Amino acid sequence: MPASDLDLLIEAAREAGRIARGFFRRDPGIWQKPGDAGPVTEADLAVNRMLHAELAAARPDYGWLSEETPDDGARLRAERCFIIDPIDGTRAFIEGDTSWSHSLAVAVGGQITAAVVFLPMRDALYAATEDGAATLNHAPIRASAKAKAGEATLLTAKSNLSPDLWKAGAPPPFTRKFRASVAWRLCLVAEGRFDAMLTLRPSWEWDIAAGDLIARRAGATVTDRQGARLSYNAADPRVAGVIAAPGPLWSTLREGLIS
Structure with missing residues (x-):
């Protein structure tokens, strides 16, 4: 089992990418969510199932908030909570564009302490912890210095x-x-x-x-x-x-x- 939350999220994000690639540009099933909330695909749901199973098994005391899981409010009683978007950019995924990602985070007391955003079709893995550098594929990154x-x-x-x-x-x-x-x-x-x-x-x-x-x-x-x-x-x-x-x-x- 990964020792840190960040290592756990990285491992889970890479597995999410493996699953999503199996559906990408292969005509996955698509449904419209109720209330004009947008589309969801077989890939979203498959990734969500894996993430929920793996992350909950590794951290059973953490709450769970995901776009593709009905929210029963149980997470509000947990000090720590996973916050997950199985596929961010589902419309891009459907259109065959590569600008979709897996977004995984841990919140503790309302603040994010570990985070990963992974774009599997671009081999780009962004990560950070509350007390470490932001990285892209393990190399530090910095925001722009432009002022105008x-x-x-x-x-x-x-x-x-x-x-x-x-x-x-x-x-x-x-x-x-x-x-x-x-x-x-x-x-x-x-x-x-x-x-x-x-x-x-x-x-x-x-x-x-x-x-x-x-x-x-x-x-x-x-x-x-x-x-x-x-x-x-x-x-x-x-x-x-x-x-x-x-x-x-x-x-x-x-x-x-x-x-």
Whole structure:
């Protein structure tokens, strides 16, 4: 059995990748979730079953929060909790795009202490612990040092740049890019390949928990859209959007938004 939570998550993420690759671009079964909650595939469910079985066996006292498991609230009685997205970017997975990931985290007392985001088709494994460096394939990574919006790239959906969301009637002059996986967007900020990320929609904990820690340990500031630090394993596992960026760019985004 792996000695640390991080080693456990890494081992589980690699096994998740092995399972998901078996379905990728092979016409997996697809269903629509109730309430217009989006698609789910055979791969999501197979990965979720494996992760739940393996992680619960290794840490039976940890709670469990996953996008693909009905939430019965039992996790709220646990000090430590797994927060899992079996496949983040399911639509990309369905379309045959490689920008999907497995997002695995452990929360202790509401804060993330170990995190892994793995993109198996890109052989990219991001990881962090609460007191260690953020890494990509075991090499340390750092967030961008850019300070001016006009020189920076922002990972965000086009809808987040609508003029009615910004105090000045227009967003700061970032160059906009987009990636399907929210977890990967946070990791791309951690890696410094992009300078900032912004989502203004209510965000599920399983989409952001792992990427939050990885980005913060790489030097980025990560908060909700109001500027509050994120907390996890909440009764309602959603947060009020996410801003992730180096300090000066974070301030530009936070101060420019209409609250």
